Amino acid sequence: MKMPQVASKAYITQTRFLFHCHIKIKIPANYPETLLEDCFSLLEIVDSTYNSYQKGSYFNQINTNAGYWVTVDNVTINLLKQTIKIAEITNGSYDISAMPLIRLWGFYKEKPTQPPKETAIVRCLKQVNYKNIQIHGNHVKIAPQQELITGSFIKAYAVDQLVAFLKNKGVTDAIINAGGSTIYGLSDNTHPQWYIKIPHPNLDNNFKRLSIQNTCFSLSSTQTQFLEINGKKYSHIINAQTGFPSQNLQVGLCSKSACLGDMISTALFGADISQFKTIVSQLQKVFDFEVYIIDHQMQLHSQYFKPFLSL
Numbered sequence: 001m002k003m004p005q006v007a008s009k010a011y012i013t014q015t016r017f018l019f020h021c022h023i024k025i026k027i028p029a030n031y032p033e034t035l036l037e038d039c040f041s042l043l044e045i046v047d048s049t050y051n052s053y054q055k056g057s058y059f060n061q062i063n064t065n066a067g068y069w070v071t072v073d074n075v076t077i078n079l080l081k082q083t084i085k086i087a088e089i090t091n092g093s094y095d096i097s098a099m100p101l102i103r104l105w106g107f108y109k110e111k112p113t114q115p116p117k118e119t120a121i122v123r124c125l126k127q128v129n130y131k132n133i134q135i136h137g138n139h140v141k142i143a144p145q146q147e148l149i150t151g152s153f154i155k156a157y158a159v160d161q162l163v164a165f166l167k168n169k170g171v172t173d174a175i176i177n178a179g180g181s182t183i184y185g186l187s188d189n190t191h192p193q194w195y196i197k198i199p200h201p202n203l204d205n206n207f208k209r210l211s212i213q214n215t216c217f218s219l220s221s222t223q224t225q226f227l228e229i230n231g232k233k234y235s236h237i238i239n240a241q242t243g244f245p246s247q248n249l250q251v252g253l254c255s256k257s258a259c260l261g262d263m264i265s266t267a268l269f270g271a272d273i274s275q276f277k278t279i280v281s282q283l284q285k286v287f288d289f290e291v292y293i294i295d296h297q298m299q300l301h302s303q304y305f306k307p308f309l310s311l
Helices: 033-050 058-064 074-089 099-105 118-125 154-168 258-270 273-284
Strands: 011-018 021-028 134-136 139-141 174-178 182-186 194-199 207-212 215-221 226-229 232-235 250-255 290-294
Touching: 011 033, 021 033, 021 154, 033 058, 033 074, 033 154, 058 074, 074 134, 074 139, 074 258, 074 273, 099 118, 154 174, 154 182, 154 215, 154 258, 182 194, 182 207, 182 258, 194 215, 207 215, 215 258, 250 258, 258 273, 258 290, 273 290
Parallel strands: none
Antiparallel strands: 011 021, 021 174, 134 139, 174 182, 182 215, 194 207, 215 250, 226 232, 250 290
8 A cells, every 4th residue: 555645845045144154044935035034143143242242242342452351242242152161071181272283273364375384373372362351240351462253152142142033933843054154954843953064074075874853963074164374274263272173083062052063063073082081071060062083093082972883
């Protein structure tokens, strides 16, 4: 006996370029297109209000007034406190004041011909220290010559706000893909899971599939974001303890909070592989997440990731 065919559920989608990546939002077709317009309007508000690259944002104000107190809102304070907590647990390998190091390595100028000298890295490290971020009520002050960067969490924070917005509108089935590195799947009984593809860190067109249900998958990888100097690739994620780009290849993480997931995946990607188990154990005492890492030798460490991946 033939089983009756079931029509696939219809969805509407929009994709726009924000936070230096393409963000795709997919919702059921029974919702109006105007809801997608509202979604992107919300993302634009988050971008202009909190992105350190946006002139006039709270983090931009902190940077442009380094050495002086700046009045900010509760969201900025909470984001700063969370990054500081993760920096403490990782012994400073994750540090949002690492922007001077990122500039030194040449990620924001014409392609460099040589890596920075070790003496220059040592000098630059004196400008990088999360402990110099002072918070008093709703006032923040960083040290002169310090600069904060929100790249490790800002688009993910926007995704969290978008998920809350959609839930408030009654949407229980949707997926948000922010550049492939932050993917949040909302699921209900009619569509219990979303399947996503995880790229191999070294091989093109080689993927593994993972299902997510009301959770976010965060990916940190050297596959698309790196600097190449004299034929050698350098990761865009720098260990703020050593001043050198991480040699790890990929970190994948599942969590209920996209913002937390992106912070921690970045932190673990930047940490030395010898410290991975210790740092994960300490982080999991405070935060709820699952994670795997592929180190520079292509070794998969997945004991903290239930949906085991075999690459």
